[in-house]
Amino acid sequence: MNMPTEKPWLRVCAVDDIPLLGSRVITRDAGNIAVFRTAADTVFALLDRCPHKAGPLSQGIVHGETVTCPLHSWNIDLTSGEAKAPDVGCARRFPVKVENGEVFLVL
């Protein structure tokens, strides 16, 4: 039987551990994850791999709900993980929630 098991929420860090309009990296064998914090304190998590040439998105500049990849300046939408036109591609998203100033993530 292949019952879908609920994956657990994992605590990552406090929201304040992430710089405003910045990000932190979660290192992981299966590929690093970038956690971003916008000016409105919304937190997003994407695979830290630009759909263009695998640039580390965590190192980009965050503006609005977008991050600009540091390597060749693709703009990635934080809400969907999708590259903005004219570029095409998608970085994997991870579910995030913030509770009492703490960030949780499902891997």
Added chain:
Amino acid sequence: MKKLKLVVVGNGMAGIRTVEELLTLAPDLYEITVFGAEPHPNYNRILLSPVLAGEQAFDDIILNPLSWYAENGIKLHLGKTVTQIDRVRRVVVADDGIEEPYDRLLLATGSTPFILPIPGKDLAGVISYRDIYDTEAMIAAAKTKKSAVVIGGGLLGLEAANGLKLRGMDVTVVHLGDWLLERQLDETAGRLLQKSLEERGLAFLLGKQTAELVDDGAGSVAAVRFRDGGEAPADLVVMAVGIRPNATLAESAGLYCNRGIVVSDALQTFDPRIYAVGECVSHRGVAYGLVAPLFEQAKVCANHLAQLGIGQYKGSVLSTKLKVTGIDLFSAGDFIGGDGTEDIVLSDPAGGVYKKLVIKDDKLVGACLYGDTADGAWYFKLLREGRTISDLRDTLMFGESAIGDAGVQGQSRAASMQDSDEVCGCNGVCKGTIVKAIKDKGLFTVDDVKKHTKAASSCGSCTGLVEQILMSTVGSSFQETPKTKAVCGCTDRTHAEVRKAIREHHLLDHKAVYDFLEWRTPNGCATCRPAVNYYLLSTWPHEAVDDPQSRFVNERVHANIQKDGTFSVIPQMKGGVTNSTELRRIADVADKYHVPMVKVTGGQRIDLLGVKKEDLVDVWKDLGMQSGHAYGKSIRTVKTCVGSEFCRFGTQNSTQMGIDLETMLANMWSPHKVKLAVSGCPRNCAEAGIKDVGVIAVDSGWELYVGGNGGIKTEVAQFLCKVKTADEVKEYSGAFLQLYREEAYYLDRTVHYIARVGLDYIKARVVDDTANRQALYERLLYSLEGLPDPWAARIAGAQKNEFIPIKVLA
């Protein structure tokens, strides 16, 4: 899944282009087999004319070398003509009996030259102009024969005639029409063209109909005889009277043909397994004879072959150019005009310029340009867009540069083009596509651009434009963001306006700037934030607060990001001088952190490449050296030569001068990077002539040069002034750099700043006005005062989180 079999008949421009497009869309869908009747890999047929004219060699015009077929796993049958398609068994049969089965078949058999059905057409010395074989025959004939007659004054005929003339033959062009290129030019332009070709030694017989080719008695051609009785001697006759779609094979297979293989908007023939593209095709009743529409067809066809099923070919509007070096002509659309149209004409026969624009219902419907075709692409765009031109009408004739502020002062045409403007007509490539490819793929040569975008890879007439785009894109960021325009999409304000507002209203942080200037976005974007950050810091030193999140990663983490996400570390090495202790520490760090590469840079210091971000702070600590700022819009290096201490020619201590300048400028942020060099004598071993500030020692003092640049476009520094003492060197160069820091727009190097304000202005402010110079110098020293070395600051704990990854235990 087993691959489908695709067989392509015709190894020419349209067929192979379709295959290329298909390979990018669906690289693994098909097992591809190509038949080509010619014994060559796919070459650029268009460029046969430059080959004939001796301007290019055959090797230069090969588009897909044999290795390309091999790399893409394409089975190639060269020198084999397909003679039969068995649609029931789904196989094609070639003239040597070889059979290949297909699931999809692509016909791209091109066209055949039309041969006048007149007596003598089969004599030796009578040829057409279609392929390498013909071109070689003409080149060979030109070596032994004297007089040539070209029948047909169209594009092909004129290019043949010009080539033969350049190869030393006496050439007469016989043409039935009343003027040359009557399908491409109106009469006035046709006459101008004739005149310039006559000046090059070509002779013309217009309104003449050829009746017969005369035998020399031994089976070779001797003369051309006309219907009206006259004769012209000829040892070589080139027939260039038109082409016929080559549909014989398709017809014999029972496919519906009507002056070409009839295809749908999906480039499908009446047999749904069989597609056709190129000159052999009749689409909506039109057979095309230029590559631009064929390449559009190729794109659509590939899309359907890839089973994506989107895209329709709806026919093309054509434009023409003649490839005779030194003759510029361009035409498009309905340039003859007639009822209901108006003409705007500019005619300067003496100057060899003629332009005619045809307008109907406030829209440009045709253009015919002779002598000055610079605006051809722009007219062609207006024409295809079908946009009303009532607002442009007064200046339409004077071209794009005459309207509004499309261009930025004195910049090339490339810079003023819109992203959506077409650069390469043959391949339908727009400026935006080229710019994007240059940026994304890091292209630096026209050849790279050709490879990646196809622009300039066909007729080559846009090569110059591509070069300009390359220059303005990789070139200085100066042209990349025209500074008289808005900083970015977040605002309509220019760089100058932002600077002014920050200064006059004492704005101290990003929010204040965005609020005050009514930015459209809440916190800017990756383009404006770094610029605003610099303007704040340079205008209000010690007051404005640096915002790390508004800095590009390199400046935020004080190291240069690499393609794999690791960083490079370049410690400061003032004037390029080091010692054994420092070198030992560098060596130890390299070992301890497994640094993959240690390299001497072009800036006289040492680079540790491939350091992991989380190791950066430790690496800096262990190095015990200061940041070299090799990553910033900041002071970079001060290169020096050995100078008077050691060198037998040295006139001053240039090494110490360099060290002093580098010490003075430590930690300086600037609009773009700043590089200096100090040489001990005019032999200039430190290459001071291409630095932002170059200092050259002479017996009686120091010469100062400014605005040099050794990057994308080499710019020689200009002489600013000569000074006597080392202190003066610091004061003058410091004052110049402060002026640049206060007034240049973000991402302008000194050369671009000087180009904007003029060297005389710099001299007036820095050299002639002593009080102003001293004030500038003091402001520089004030802004640099107490700035911490960024590596030391990080070692002490600043922005600690930046360097520490989070570990989550699942």
